[in-house]
Amino acid sequence: MPMKKIELLLEEQQNYFMRESFNTLRTNILFSGKNVKTIIITSCMAHEGKTTVTFETARNLAESGKKVLLVDADLRKSVMVSRYTKVRGIAGLSQVLSGQVSINDAICKTQIEGFDIVFAGPYPPNPTELVGSPIFKEILDEKREQYDYILVDAAPLGLVIDAAVMASVCDGAILVLNAGSIKYRFAQSVKQQLQKSGCKILGAVLNQVNHKNMTGSDYYAQTGIRSEMIHDGAEADRAAAPARQQARSAAPTKKSGDSQ
């Protein structure tokens, strides 16, 4: 059966900082090593920007010629399907992990060549159990042969354990930190939880940075992301450091009008 094809609703123009930041993030991922193919993205709290970062990074990688599978594994409150498409009732990960649907029936092709997505599917009553099922690992093992990268969007690890459960079978993890709103110690404890899962922490993405505060110029007053990807074993303290640094100097800026 041919794969389903869906039309993504894409933001027209990203600002300069967003574009540059996602280019940098892509480059950092490309330099993480050839064994880093399955990457989980999580955060401390809700609304820090995991889905935005995961989606735009997947899109950026695909537009640069990579074959990417985005797995929407926030089985608790994902809004990916309603935010990025007009389609409803697509089979998703919760049905795959509970054995109702095959993974190939849940993968959707998009209008962007090389960018495929598995949406979360209906909310299940047992999300942690499902993401910990052997089927999740089997999917990653099978699909890593067919894709250059698999990006997994997870629920916030500071609130629920699901991301650590999935991280234990991923090659790398990225922590998204909302600039200014996350306390250093909280970021440290979430980072340690990720480390306990045995997953390599690739780095942190500092999201919703107010560039006005970074440049001191009104002209550059934009929101954007800044990525801090660390490639060696010394990542531990540095991954959370941007939160501390930013908390001193920048106020978070938020886009409005996005229903959750």
Ligand SMILES: Nc1ncnc2c1ncn2[C@@H]1O[C@H](COP(=O)(O)OP(=O)(O)OP(=O)(O)O)[C@@H](O)[C@H]1O
């Ligand atoms: N860099 C940014 N600049 C402006 N707005 C942003 C940025 N990153 C995220 N947002 C907005 O912030 C809101 C939360 O982002 P997003 O849904 O990506 O976070 P999340 O961590 O996935 O949230 P959840 O925990 O609910 O899954 C959205 O309205 C999104 O459009």
Ligand SMILES: [Mg+2]
């Ligand atoms: Mg999300």
